Amino acid sequence: MKILVVEDEKGLREALIRTLSGEGYLADGAADGDEGYSMICSGLYDLVLLDIMLPVYDGLEVLRRIRKQKMDVPVIMLTARSTIEDKVGGMDLGADDYLTKPFAMPELLARIRMVSRRKAGNSIDNRLKAGDLILDTQTYTLSCTNNNRSVRLGAKEYQLMEYLIRNAGQIISREQITQRVWGYDTDAEYNNVDVYVSFLRKKMKFVQSAAKISSVRGVGYELEAGPV
Structure with missing residues (x-):
């Protein structure tokens, strides 16, 4: 799971990134x-x-x-302002939760887990599913609905x-x-992606899934779920 921290206080921003x-x-x-905004897009x-209190755009x-x-x-909105009006304003605009500073890190982590569970539209318990392919988000295990084979992922x-x-079903570059x-700040090369796609293809073959990772020439890859 990848999280973006939009916070102008450098010390707090870096502390949140370290904790996460x-x-x-x-x-x-x-x-x-x-x-x-650019990074979210x-x-x-x-x-x-x-x-809430940010330079350029709040x-x-x-x-x-x-x-x-x-x-x-x-x-999840983070702010030092705790009035009901501020909270209602954020929720009306589509915020999923609201946390008032100062807050304890365990509370923030609990809110993240709660919001993640609420938004996990294509998850079944702790699993993500595409066609006959199942990924367990707790054990990092890949399996197939059509047999008892499974394999642990790095x-x-x-x-x-x-x-x-x-x-x-979407092409990803x-x-x-x-x-x-x-x-964002990685030194990894694009061939790192190709190497790890190769690893995943072998593990998908091992669990005998009908899903496949297709190469899109000059662009990237697409996971084709195939039949269930």
Whole structure:
């Protein structure tokens, strides 16, 4: 799961990124509303932590813009303002939750888990499904509905498989995959993507899934779910 932290206070932003990374999330940061909005529009994030008091565009304006663009990425608002009017304003614009500063990190992590469960539209319990392919998000296990075979994925394999399943039927560029799995500031090359796709294809073959990862020449990859 990849989370964007849009927070202008550098110390808090970096602390949040460290905490999220320590919990196994991928996390990036943005320091103002303009940068945050651009990064959200990339479509690379599963959840956004969005401060209200931001330079350039405030958090409410960022939220208004992304909802106007029909982007349904979950958003948890972070703010020092705790009035009912502020909370209602954020919720009316489409915020999924609201956390008042200062807050305890365990509470934030609990809110993230709650919002993630609420938004997991294509999940069954702790599983993501595409065709006959099942990915267990707790054990990092890939399996097939048509037999008892399963295989454990490594961390990067899991992150790539999760991204492909969540976007099954859509063409995803190598650049999008690199940013999603390795992060914005990575030194990873595009051939890293090709190598890990090869690993996943072998594991999908092992579990005898009818789903396949198709190459789109000059662009990237698409997960074709196939029959159930």
